[in-house]
Amino acid sequence: MLSTLAKSAVRPSVSKVVRIASLATAAAKPAKKDAKAPESDSFCMNLFRGRAVIDQVFPYPLKLDDDHRETLHLITGPVEKFLEEVNDVNK
Structure with missing residues (x-):
């Protein structure tokens, strides 16, 4: 009887940890960035x-x-001339 109580008490907490870990990895996916920056x-x-x-x-x-x-x-x-030739953004 003691062993069945211990198993049932541990399982819900393990499932919560697994659920929280899966939510954390699902949210960690980075969004794709556009190659061109918006005009300012x-x-x-x-x-x-x-x-x-x-x-x-x-x-x-x-x-x-x-x-x-x-x-x-x-x-x-x-x-x-300096801004066009030396300060090249694409370098």
């Missing part, structure tokens, strides 16, 4: 992706004199 309007996120949207840097109307405009073009040209 964030300037910083686009920099990390290797994209520079100049309209986001200078969204205001540029009322610059010729010296300032020339200086600005001297800066933006090399930055665009």
Whole structure:
């Protein structure tokens, strides 16, 4: 009689452990990710992706004199070239 009580007392707890373990492994399957990341309007996120949207840097109307405009073009040209050639996202 004592042996039958011990068996019946152990079996429900073992079945619960097995059931919980099977639920844990069923939930652990990773979802498939899309290869292409969604588009973003964030300037910083686009920099990390290797994209520079100049309209986001200078969204205001540029009322610059010729010296300032020339200086600005001297800066933006090399930055665009660096982001296109050196900071390649696909590497």
